[in-house]
Every structure is written in C-alpha cells, then in structure tokens.
Amino acid sequence: MDFWFTERHTEDVQLSIRLDKHIFSEENDNNRIDIFESPEYGKILTADGYIVMTEKDEFIYHEMMTHIPMAVHPNPQRILVFGAGDGGVVRELLKYPEVERIDMVEVNTGVVEAAKKYLPFSAGGLDDPKVTIHQQNALRYIRHIVGEYDVIIIDSAGYYGPGESLLSREFYGSCYKALKDDGIMVNQHQSPFYDEDRVETQNAHKRIVNSFPISRVYQAHIPSYPSGYWLFGFASKKYHPTDDLDAKRWNERGIITNYYTTNLHRGSFALPAYVERLLKRVE
C-alpha cells in the first residue's frame, strides 16, 4: 500500500515518510495531534501536520536538549520544562539521581495522555513521583517565580503547547528571574537553513542575548526536521557551555547515550560560518 505522510519544509521542499498505520488523532482548542506508525521512522508524533518527534531520531533532540545543560551545571536539582509532553526530556533528566523535582508546564495534556499510551519509549518517566505536570500557560506559570530553578528547558516548537508566548522577550526575562544565580536555560533555535526559518532563529537569539549575560548556540543533525539541521540556545547566568564542562565528572556518571558525548558537546558549539554571521547580525 502507498500510504504517505508529507511535511512541507518550505513551499518548495517536502519530506515524505511511508506509513503503516494511523494510530491516534485528537483535535482540541490548541491543535490537532496525530500519531502514525511507519516502517523507517517507527512511531511519529505530529502537531497540526508538523513532525514533533519520531521514534527513530528523537534521541538526538532529547539528548541534546538535556545533557548539554545537565553536564555543565555542577548540581542540577530543580528543573523546569516547558512543553515536552512526549516525555523525552523527562526521560533523560531522570538519569541524574540528584534531580529532586521536575516541574513540567504543558498546556496540552492530551499530548501527555497520548504519549503515555502510544509512545512508551519516550513517555515512560512521566509518572515518576519527581515529576509534576502543570496544565497552564507558560508565561502565566513563570511570571511570578523568582530564583527557584537550576535548569530550565524550553522544549516547544511553538507548534503545540504554550506557543507564541514562548518567543516573547517577557518570557525569556521571566525565565532569567526564575533561575537561581547559577541557572542555565536551553531552548530551540529552529533551523537556520531555509530563509523562512532563519528569521525565527534570529528572533530567538536576539531576545535571549538581551536577557542573559552568557548566550551561545549549538547544533545537532535531526533528519526528520526541516533541512535536518537544528540549532539550540544555551543561556546562562554564570557557567560557560564549554569552559565549564567537566567532562570527567560527566563521564564518571556512566549515563548511556546514543548521540551525546562530552567531545560532541564541545564540538556542537562550533558553528558553520554562515550561521555565525546570521547570529552576529542580531547580537
């Protein structure tokens, strides 16, 4: 049977993945969530027709969002996560025994329920007693918190979950305030390759540079995302993302990863010339 999912990366480029089955679909006030089963990418979670994650390459995204800040921070105990309803970031966070509490702000709890049922490889940790899920708007949650978190991870493409408010200057300023004096925030910087995505990369970067004293961008290859090339932002009050990485300390933890290594950590902050230039333009 020829049964395909197709995502437009731009008006003029599209990626298609052959499907076996359509196993879940739900429409709510926020968006439409679907889960498909595919021979090449395994389970695929989409929001409004855009790939949120696939079983085959989610490890890249989730490891790079989680282990980069967690390897730099010497003692990350209180963690705040925005979005992340699929559970992948929480799964990685739970590999650190010193994590005491994970607050997860996800407006769309439908994703959480679907992930628990259909994406156990990713959502397994969402029932852990350390995890509290807050079904709330991101900005409303963060606005009045001061000095509480060691690490904040903003895991949302804006496609689903808190959406728009995650991109505002007020939001990043509130995250700064909600972090302890040596806190670290990471977020998605989208892909810099196609013209229409590049603007989002630059906007995110500009707002974070204005809010944090230390702000660096790092990269990963995520084949199911537009252009397969993805950027993340590392913003911090105190720690430098590579100078303050204690590779020995992280490696002694014995955490098993498929993408992240402490060498790759350092390498991922070395960006192509064209990306350096487009970030510099808004710094």
Added chain:
Amino acid sequence: MDFWFTERHTEDVQLSIRLDKHIFSEENDNNRIDIFESPEYGKILTADGYIVMTEKDEFIYHEMMTHIPMAVHPNPQRILVFGAGDGGVVRELLKYPEVERIDMVEVNTGVVEAAKKYLPFSAGGLDDPKVTIHQQNALRYIRHIVGEYDVIIIDSAGYYGPGESLLSREFYGSCYKALKDDGIMVNQHQSPFYDEDRVETQNAHKRIVNSFPISRVYQAHIPSYPSGYWLFGFASKKYHPTDDLDAKRWNERGIITNYYTTNLHRGSFALPAYVERLLKRVE
C-alpha cells in the same frame, strides 16, 4: 505548476523539491545526467536520479572536502581529485596560491561540459591552466603512481564517474602509494543514519583504516543529501586532522568561506555516540 523532483532516500522516505525547469539531460555509457532549475535549491545536478549537488548547499560539501585537508597540510602543491566534474572542489582548491597543479580524474567528461555551461558558480575554475582533466578510470590512473601528491580528494558518490573501483581496498592502497610521505587523502563516507547507507560507511572506513596509519571521520550537515547528515574520511601518513591544524596559519590566509571555519574544523571530528560505535565495530 506542480512540477517536482523526488529522490528516494530509502524505500520508505523521500525528499521532493519543486522545479521550475529541466535544463539539461544526457545519457551515456556511464549514466544519465540531468540539470534542473528550482526555486528553493537553485540549480540541481543529478546522476541516475540522485542529487549530486545543488546550488544552495554545495558550498557545505565542497568546503568540507577541500579545506579540511588543505588547512592541515603545511604546503599542499600537487593535488589529485577523483570525480569532481562539477568543479566545486577545484574552485575551493584554487583559493590556495601554493597549489601548482591539480590533476582531475573524471571518466564522465559529459558532466564537465554540462557544468561549464550550466553551473558556472561551481565550474568556473575548470579551465584554469593549473587544472588537467584526465578522462580515465580511477584505478587505472592511480595504480602506477608513486609518491607524487600532497593531497588526494575522492569526490564521488559512486553514482557517476569512477564508481565501484573507488570503494575497493586496492584503490585505497594505490592512493596511499601515490601520496608523498606526508600526504593526506579525504573521501566521502556516506551517511550513517539509514540502515542501508550505514553499511557503505562501515565498508569505506574499514578499508581506509587498513591502508593508512591515521584515519579519522568528520561530519557536516548537507540538507539535500539523504538524512541531511554526511560523513567524510580523513586519512593521512603523518598529520593528525586536529592536532596538526595550524588555525592561525589558515586564518591569516584570508580565504572567505560560508561553512568552513577552523573552529568548525575541530568540532566536525566530534561524532555522535552511535556513529563512534558503528565505526569502532570495523576498526
């Protein structure tokens, strides 16, 4: 008009690019070459239906194949290139004034003629007096050469040009012999992401590890290639790809690049854990 080029990356994944025009097509004994014009990727060169390069992202591939060995070698004067009929590698090589002679072995001179006519952004250097094009089988050319080249660049997917013989152990052994005592060879290692490509990555790596004392793999993001994630091999008789990089020397050259930087050079050798493991399995 809906007019699309589609490439199957696996049986179950395909990338499609909207086209404006089909501007060249030629079939010879070796293969079928086509050139298309597209709104997102500009000119696209294909061989037997596979993308060889696009105007939008060829800089990534050509800069990473060329500047990595050229920045490590202290005095690269005599260069041998296999394939490379589109001219991109030669364009980058000609940025080094100490290059005295470039021998290019390309069995399919039809590509060269088409590139000169339709891909001037890439093929502009092919008429340079330093360049000699040998229309010959790669293995036949290299077999009897001893100690002649500083750098060998194997720019062929096996899709067109010398093809099969480029992947044999005899071929890599002959390249070793053809290099001077401090010579460097780079080649494509394909993409390690999809199962069916991974075998080629491992085969290439295994044969090179057996032929050269120093052999390392490096990476780049090339959006128009399968999975957008591509590996290259750096093989050398003497120089280490990062320890022997003299960043100051290269930066003082003032060469303008869009992808390559000396920081990225170092970073590109830091590979994901899953790639490290699959390479280690054949070392």
